Amino acid sequence: MHIAEGVLSPPVLIGGAVITLAGLAYGLRSINADNVPRVGVMSAALFVASLIHVPVGVSSIHLLLNGLAGLLLGWAVFPAVFVALLLQTILFQFGGLTTLGVNTATMALPALLCYLLFGRLLRRQGALGVVASFLGGALAVALAGVLTAAALLLSNAEAFTTAAAALLVAHIPVMLVEGVICAFCIAFLRTVKPRMMPKPRNTRERVDVG
Amino acid sequence: MALAEPFSTGNSLLHRLDPRAKLVAAIVWSVTLAALNDLRVLLLGVICAAVLLVAARLNLPRLLQRLLVVNIFIAFLWLFLPWSTGGEAVATWGPITITREGLLLSLQLTLRCNAIVWACIALLGTSRLVDVAQALRALRVxxxxxxxxxxxxxxxxxxxxxxxxxxxxxxxxxxxxxxxxxxxxxxxxxxxxxxxxxxxxxxxxxxxxxxRGFDGRLRTLDHRRLQKRDIAAAALLTGLTIILVVFECLTTG
Structure with missing residues (x-):
């Protein structure tokens, strides 16, 4: 869930903006000119995927896929998430200009962490690769929920306690579903398009999306 | 349509302003309003933003639908804040106590959010996305x-x-x-x-x-120069935000 305009306190907004600017600066440097279109398309695919609703019990959720994006894009996930959120801001007013920093950080930071933790395990055959991709998808959503709740709590700890707790509980089913979908999706890509999998450790090629 | 831009076509004053001027005004407005706290000042901000929305002459049903969606997050907070904030009790139903502070805080968030969002719809929604992107480039993004x-x-x-x-x-x-x-x-x-x-x-x-010779740079055939009315509009909105800040400083002493 993206935090709306006018809810967070200025220090939290500034903190989020600083993290996002740093992530963007490093992320953009890591994208070479030939990969720019691919990052744009990934960003578009994420935007469309977030419109897909998946049933969970009697209700349904929409996909976040920040873990999947992180695993496939590495550092470039910062610009990709930023652009997708900027478009949502301009088109639907989900989030806003001042919360763009916080919202990008809460989505992209966990995605990056999952890439650093699990990125190199994805190419492994068998259970290890499956578990790594499940954890990548699930952990990214869980941490996104934790960071969003933290942003609320840091703004006004007393008033937002219950709202933040509700937000965290709501992320639990999403986390499990995202983990499963991320694992299946990585397995699919490994068979159909191995080029899109993260490269083994190599600074030059790390952001090569394909 | 995933990418419907229902407000980007029109012939109002706001549609005719240069996207660069509108983008600057929107950023100044959002950043300033996000830091304001006084309810009366925020209400004034909402009124200013409403004037902008009226001036943009947007499709009313579409606009209302959009505003409804935007306020879902705010409604989510209204579910929790009035009773989870400590303070002077206003009403009590069983274990739930609604506090004055909780209600005031919810009202403050609602006003602040809508003042920012309304102005952003009027300023950014009235340009085509590609024009906003070009404006970003002009601002050295x-x-x-x-x-x-x-x-x-x-x-x-x-x-x-x-x-x-x-x-x-x-x-x-x-x-x-x-x-x-x-x-x-x-x-x-x-x-x-x-x-x-x-x-x-x-x-x-x-x-x-x-x-076809793409070298990583964007080129445009649209070499619009900033006109006097663009600069005047941006200056007007910046002036308005300064007035709001002054009011806020006066009320808080």
Whole structure:
């Protein structure tokens, strides 16, 4: 869930903006000119995927896929998430200009962490690769929920306690579903398009999306 | 339509302003309002934003629908804040105590959010996305980031169309979404296929662009110069925000 305009306190907004600017600066440097279109398309695919609703019990959720994006894009996930959120801001007013920093950080930071933790395990055959991709998808959503709740709590700890707790509980089913979908999706890509999998450790090629 | 821009066409004063001037005004307005706290000042901000919305002469049903969606997050907070904030009790139902502080805080967030969002719809929604992207470039946002934005805008529609075709295809094969691994696997494959096709499309288009001399820079045929009324409009809005800040300082002493 993206935090709306006018809810967070200025220090939290500034903190989020600083993290996002740093992530963007490093992320953009890591994208070479030939990969720019691919990052744009990934960003578009994420935007469309977030419109897909998946049933969970009697209700349904929409996909976040920040873990999947992180695993496939590495550092470039910062610009990709930023652009997708900027478009949502301009088109639907989900989030806003001042919360763009916080919202990008809460989505992209966990995605990056999952890439650093699990990125190199994805190419492994068998259970290890499956578990790594499940954890990548699930952990990214869980941490996104934790960071969003933290942003609320840091703004006004007393008033937002219950709202933040509700937000965290709501992320639990999403986390499990995202983990499963991320694992299946990585397995699919490994068979159909191995080029899109993260490269083994190599600074030059790390952001090569394909 | 995934990328409907229902407010971007029109002939109001706001539609005719230069996107660069509107973008600067929107940023100044959002950043300032996010830091204001006094309820009366925020109410004044909402009124100013409402004047902008009226001046933009947008399609009313669409606008109301949009505002309703925006306030879902605010409604979520109204569910919790009035009783989870400590302070002077206003009403009590069983274990739940509604406090004055909680109500005031909810009202403050609602006003602040709407003052910012209304102004942003009036300022940013009235330009086409590609024009906003060009305006970002004019404000020295890095070339690569603006290019990613351009590619993203360009591909959202085609990827969404692709998604529509695939969704129809699985439906024709009697797929019914349930809470099962089969359902999740199907959606995962669908997302995977979207990514693969998007990836291939990006490669093809990039090769075609390179063949036509693309060197990583954006060029535009639209060399609009900032006019007096653009600068005046941006200055007017900046002046308004300064007045709001002054009011805030006066009220808090």
């Amino acid at each position: 890095p070339q690569k980031l603006v290019l990613i934005l351009f590619f993203c805008v360009r591909y959202i529609q085609s990827i969404h169309d692709e998604y529509g075709r695939m969704a129809a295809a699985i439906k024709l094969r009697a797929f019914k979404p349930r809470t099962t691994f089969h359902t999740y696997r199907t959606y995962a494959n669908l997302v995977g296929l979207l990514l693969v096709r998007g990836h291939d499309r990006a490669d093809r288009v990039h090769e075609a662009m390179v063949c």
